[in-house]
Amino acid sequence: MAENVPGLVERARTGDRRAFDDLARLHKDRIFNYLLRMVGDRSEAEDLAQEAFLRAFRALHRFRGGAAFPTWLYRIASNLAVDALRRRRREAARSVSLEEPIGTDEGDVSRELPDPLPDPPQRAEQAELQAEVQRAIAALSPKLREAVVMFDIQGLTYEEIAEVTGVPLGTVKSRLFNARSQLRDRLRTYVQA
Amino acid sequence: MSICPEYQDLMAGVVDETLSPEEQARAEQHLSMCVRCASEVRELRATRRLLAALPQEETSPLFVPRLRERLAAPPPSVWGRLAAWTGEPRLALQLAAAGAAVLLVVGAVTWRHMPVPPQPNRNQSYATQPYSSGDPELDAFVQECISRHESNQANRMLWHDADHVMAVASQAR
Numbered sequence: 286m287a288e289n290v291p292g293l294v295e296r297a298r299t300g301d302r303r304a305f306d307d308l309a310r311l312h313k314d315r316i317f318n319y320l321l322r323m324v325g326d327r328s329e330a331e332d333l334a335q336e337a338f339l340r341a342f343r344a345l346h347r348f349r350g351g352a353a354f355p356t357w358l359y360r361i362a363s364n365l366a367v368d369a370l371r372r373r374r375r376e377a378a379r380s381v382s383l384e385e386p387i388g389t390d391e392g393d394v395s396r397e398l399p400d401p402l403p404d405p406p407q408r409a410e411q412a413e414l415q416a417e418v419q420r421a422i423a424a425l426s427p428k429l430r431e432a433v434v435m436f437d438i439q440g441l442t443y444e445e446i447a448e449v450t451g452v453p454l455g456t457v458k459s460r461l462f463n464a465r466s467q468l469r470d471r472l473r474t475y476v477q478a
Numbered sequence: 479m480s481i482c483p484e485y486q487d488l489m490a491g492v493v494d495e496t497l498s499p500e501e502q503a504r505a506e507q508h509l510s511m512c513v514r515c516a517s518e519v520r521e522l523r524a525t526r527r528l529l530a531a532l533p534q535e536e537t538s539p540l541f542v543p544r545l546r547e548r549l550a551a552p553p554p555s556v557w558g559r560l561a562a563w564t565g566e567p568r569l570a571l572q573l574a575a576a577g578a579a580v581l582l583v584v585g586a587v588t589w590r591h592m593p594v595p596p597q598p599n600r601n602q603s604y605a606t607q608p609y610s611s612g613d614p615e616l617d618a619f620v621q622e623c624i625s626r627h628e629s630n631q632a633n634r635m636l637w638h639d640a641d642h643v644m645a646v647a648s649q650a651r
Contacts (some may be wrong), residue, residue, distance in 0.1 A: 302549065309545055316538045331537055337546055411609035411623045418528055436494070437529035443496065462490045469525040474630040475623040478517065478522035 290354050298345050305345075309338050312355060315439060316362050322434045323366040325423050333369060337362040359441070363431060370400045370427045414475065421471035429464035436461055480514045491516055493522045528623060529618045535609035 290311070296304035316337055321330040340361050341348075348357055422430055431450065435441040441449070446457045469476060481489050485508055491497040492505045509516045576641055 294629070300618045302546075305549070306542065306546065309611055310542055313541055314534065314536045318535050321535050322532075327535075331541065334537065334541070335545055335548065339548060342549060361602075408608060410628075411620070414620065414624055415532065415609045416625070418532060422529075432562075433529065437526050440531060443494075458494075461494065463487070465493065465522045465525050468529070469521050472525055472528060473521075475528065476521045477626070477630065478520060 291350065291438055294345070294348065294350065294354050297342070305342055308354070312358055313338070315355070316358055319359065319434060319439050320362055320366055320417070322422060322438055323388055323427075323430060324369055325419060329369065333362070333365045340365075353445075356445055356448055358383075359435070359439075359445075363449055366431070367427055417472060417475070421468045423469060426466055429460050429467065432457060432460040433464040433468065481518050482508075482512060482515055483513075485515060489519055492519050493526060522624065524619075527616065527619055531609065531611045531613075531620050533610060535607065 290308070293304045293308050293311075297308055313334060317330055317334045320333045320337075321327065324330055326332065337358065341358055344361075348354070375429050422434065425433065428450075434445060435446045435449065436443075443454050443457050450457070452460075488497070488501060488505045488635070489558075491501060492509070497505060509519060609620055611620075
C-alpha cells in the first residue's frame with residue numbers, strides 16, 4: 286500500500302486533522318525509535334515524540350516541501366533530543382547531593398529485564414548484550430550519538446544526516462567514524478577477533 | 479586509532495558500505511596488504527552490525543489517540559511555552575521582568591498555575607523486544623558476538639588464574 290506522503294502533507298497543511306493523523310501513524314515509530322536510542326528512556330522518548338509531532342503540526346505552514354517530510358520531522362526531533370540531553374546535563378551538574386557522574390545517568394539502563402522466555406540462558410545473554418550496546422551508545426557525546434543512531438539504526442544517508450543536523454558531509458563522516466571507534470572500544474569483547 | 483591515516487576516508491567508506499566499485503577495489507587492495515586496517519575494519523563493521531541488529535521499538539498503542547487529544551486542546555500560554563523551552567520557570571519570569579512590571583505580575587500568577595511537566599521515569603524498561611532483527615543472518619551474527627564475548631571472558635579468567643598461580647608459586651619459594 287503506497288502512502289502518498291506529499292499528498293497527506295498538503296492536506297494536513299490546510300488543517301485536515303485526519304491527514305495529519307495518517308502522517309503521524311506512518312512516522313511515529315521511526316521518530317520514537319530514534320528518540321529512544323538518544324535518551325534511553327521509553328516514557329521520555331514518547332513525550333518527546335509527542336512534542337515533535339505537535340511542533341510539526343504547528344509549523345506545517347513553514348514546511349516548504351523542499352526537504353523530504355521525514356527529514357524535516359527528524360530535524361524537529363533532533364532539536365528536542367539535544368535539548369533534553371543538555372537539560373539533563375545541567376540538572377545533573379546542579380544536583381550536588383546526588384553525586385552522579387553525568388555520563389552514568391544517561392547510560393543508566395533499567396534493571397527490569399523482559400520476562401524470562403522458554404530458553405532462559407540465551408535470552409539473558411541477548412538482553413545483556415542489548416543493554417551493553419545501549420550503554421555504549423549512551424556514553425557517546427550527543428553529536429556522535431546522533432550520527433551513529435541516525436546512520437546505523439535509523440538508516441539515514443550521509444546527505445540526510447547532513448541536512449537534519451546542518452553540518453557538512455565531511456563532519457558527518459568523521460563523527461560516524463569517531464563514534465564507531467568509541468563504541469568498538471566499549472564492545473571490544475563482543476567484536477574483537 | 480590504528481587505521482593508516484592516508485586511507486581513513488576509504489576505510490570509513492568500507493565500514494559504512496558507501497563506496498563506488500572503483501573505490502571498493504582500491505580499498506580491498508589495501509586491506510589485503512595491511513593487517514592493522516583489516517583488523518580495524520573488521521571490528522568497526524561488527525560494531526555497526528550490532529547496532530543494526532537492535533530491534534526497532536514501537537510507541538505505546540495510546541500514542542496517536544493521545545496526540546489527537548493534544549492537537550485538539552488549545553496551545554499553551556506564552557509563559558508555558560517559555561518555561562518549557564528554557565526548562566526553567568524561573569528564567570521565564572526573569573525574561574518577563576526585562577519587560578514591563580505589569581507583565582511580571584501576570585507572569586507570576588500564570589506560572590503558579592502551570593502544570594509541572596512530568597519527570598521522566600528513568601527506571602522504566604526501554605527494551606521490550608528481544609535482540610532479534612528478523613534477519614536470520616544478522617541474528618546469527620549477534621549470537622556469534624555473544625559466544626566471542628564469553629570466550630574472551632573465559633580467557634581473561636584463565637590469565638587471571640595463571641597470574642594468581644604464579645604469584646603463589648613465587649611466594650612459596
